[in-house]
Amino acid sequence: MKCEEIKPHLMAYLDGEIEQEKKGEIEKHLSECESCRKEYQSFVKLKEVTNKMRFADLSDELWAGYWKRIYRRIERGTGWILLSIGAIILLSFGVYQFFKEFLLDPYVSLIVKVGVSIFALGAIILLVSIIRERLFLFKTERYGEVEK
Numbered sequence: 001m002k003c004e005e006i007k008p009h010l011m012a013y014l015d016g017e018i019e020q021e022k023k024g025e026i027e028k029h030l031s032e033c034e035s036c037r038k039e040y041q042s043f044v045k046l047k048e049v050t051n052k053m054r055f056a057d058l059s060d061e062l063w064a065g066y067w068k069r070i071y072r073r074i075e076r077g078t079g080w081i082l083l084s085i086g087a088i089i090l091l092s093f094g095v096y097q098f099f100k101e102f103l104l105d106p107y108v109s110l111i112v113k114v115g116v117s118i119f120a121l122g123a124i125i126l127l128v129s130i131i132r133e134r135l136f137l138f139k140t141e142r143y144g145e146v147e148k
């Protein structure tokens with residue numbers, strides 16, 4: 001086959017849109033003819049560039065916003081969890097200090113100690129949860145954005 005016959009089919013060959021029989025002829029010609037091989041390679045490069053550009057458009061306009069939202073959600077979720085755990089630990093410690101004598105009193109039965117401790121812990125968790133909810137409502141009212 002001559003170069004003139006090969007060149008119009010190079011793009012289709014690159015896209016894999018060519019019948020098996022012709023494919024073999026083109027491959028054979030490309031291995032023998034430097035001019036066509038160079039042209040084919042320029043097509044390959046062009047295809048790579050356009051593919052990358054398409055991907056870049058996507059990542060800039062769509063994916064960046066998408067990941068930013070996901071990241072912000074994870075960030076806030078983690079922030080709330082850490083804040084809550086810290087508040088629970090500190091409040092529990094405060095309550096423990098407050099009830100220390102009671103809890104260490106050998107005349108109070110263990111059942112009562114455990115009961116009071118669990119009661120106090122439950123109250124603290126509820127308190128933290130309510131405060132968190134109030135803060136969340138305050139935030140959404142201020143910025144007028146609803147995000148969970």
Ligand SMILES: [Zn+2]
Nearest residue numbers: 003033035036
């Ligand atoms: Zn050629």
